[in-house]
Amino acid sequence: MKSGFVAVVGRANAGKSTLVNVIVGEKVAIVSPKPQTTRDRITAIYNGENSQIAFVDTPGLYKAESLLNSVMQKRAQDTVSEVDVVLFVIDAHNGLSDTDRSLVKKYISSGVPLIIALTKTDIMPESLLISELKELGEENAEIVPVSARKNRNIKELLKVIESKLPEGEKLFGDDVISDRSSKFMISEIMREKILLKFDKEIPHGVAIIINKFALRPDGKVYDVSLDIVCEKSNHKAILIGKNGSALKEVSSFARTDMEKFLGKKVFLTVYVKVKEDWRNSANSLKEFGYGEND
Ligand SMILES: Nc1nc2c(ncn2[C@@H]2O[C@H](COP(=O)(O)OP(=O)(O)OP(=O)(O)O)[C@@H](O)[C@H]2O)c(=O)[nH]1
Numbered sequence: 001m002k003s004g005f006v007a008v009v010g011r012a013n014a015g016k017s018t019l020v021n022v023i024v025g026e027k028v029a030i031v032s033p034k035p036q037t038t039r040d041r042i043t044a045i046y047n048g049e050n051s052q053i054a055f056v057d058t059p060g061l062y063k064a065e066s067l068l069n070s071v072m073q074k075r076a077q078d079t080v081s082e083v084d085v086v087l088f089v090i091d092a093h094n095g096l097s098d099t100d101r102s103l104v105k106k107y108i109s110s111g112v113p114l115i116i117a118l119t120k121t122d123i124m125p126e127s128l129l130i131s132e133l134k135e136l137g138e139e140n141a142e143i144v145p146v147s148a149r150k151n152r153n154i155k156e157l158l159k160v161i162e163s164k165l166p167e168g169e170k171l172f173g174d175d176v177i178s179d180r181s182s183k184f185m186i187s188e189i190m191r192e193k194i195l196l197k198f199d200k201e202i203p204h205g206v207a208i209i210i211n212k213f214a215l216r217p218d219g220k221v222y223d224v225s226l227d228i229v230c231e232k233s234n235h236k237a238i239l240i241g242k243n244g245s246a247l248k249e250v251s252s253f254a255r256t257d258m259e260k261f262l263g264k265k266v267f268l269t270v271y272v273k274v275k276e277d278w279r280n281s282a283n284s285l286k287e288f289g290y291g292e293n294d
C-alpha cells in the first residue's frame, strides 16, 4: 500500500482547506471567504482502498505583517521540507501571480514531487491557465484541474497523489481523521463565525482562548467557556454590538456547529477581552498556542 505526507500549500484564500475537507469527507479545517483563515497546520487523514494519505493543510502564503503572520509563514514553509509530496493549490479564478510562478520553480528545484491542483474551476475554466503552467513545469509537475465545491476531479487528483507516494504502512489508526483535538476545533468554530460576520480587520486580530471544555457527569451536555481576545476596545464594542446583539448572533451560530461537531448539547459562555497588539507579542502567541502543534 501507499502512504505518506502531503503538504497542501498555496496563496491565502486559494481553497486549500476546502479541498482538504472534501478529500477527507469531514470538516477538519475552517473555511471563509477571507484570506488568512488557517493559522496553523492541521493534518487530515484520508484512507483509500490501498493508501493512507496525511494531508497537512497550511496557512496561506502572503506578506507577513505581524509576528503571528511570520510564525504562520514559517509553518507553511517548514512543512514543505518534511513531506513526500507537495500539493500546490492555485485558484483558477484568481489567476497566476508572480509568487505562484516563483514558488512552482522553487518546489521543482527542491526535488520534492509537485502536484498542482488548479481549483475553483466551477467558476473559471482552467484552460486559460493550463498552458502557462505547463510551460513552467510540465515535465516536473502534474497539473490537475479540480473543483472542491462541485467535487470535480477529486478522485483523479487522489490517484495522481497516490502514484507519487512511497510504498509504506499506515501511519495513523483507521478512525483518526485529524491530528487536532476537539478543544482546538471548538475554538476554530468560534473563529470561523467571527470571520464570516465581521470585516476582516476584526477577525484577523482575534484569538480564541478556551477556559473550560468539560462534559457534564450526565454525559449529555458540554460546558464550554471561552474568551474572544481582540486588539482594540473599539473592536470589542463592535464584536459585542448593540445590547450584545452581534455577540449573541455569532455565539448562537458557533454553538450550533459545536453541537454538530460534538454530537451533544453545548452550554456556551463567551467573554470578549482586549489585549493590545497581541499578534506582535511572542508571549501572547505562545499563550494562545500558535506555532506549537506538531
Ligand atoms: N467556487 C468555488 N469556491 C471555492 C472552492 N474552493 C474554495 N472556495 C471558496 O474559496 C474561499 C477560500 O477557501 P478556503 O478553503 O478557506 O481557502 P484557504 O486556501 O484555506 O485560505 P487560507 O486558510 O486563508 O489560506 C471560501 O469562500 C471557499 O468557499 C471551489 O472549488 N469553488
Ligand SMILES: [Mg+2]
Pocket: 016, 017, 018, 029, 030, 037, 038, 057, 058, 059, 060
Ligand atoms: Mg485554509
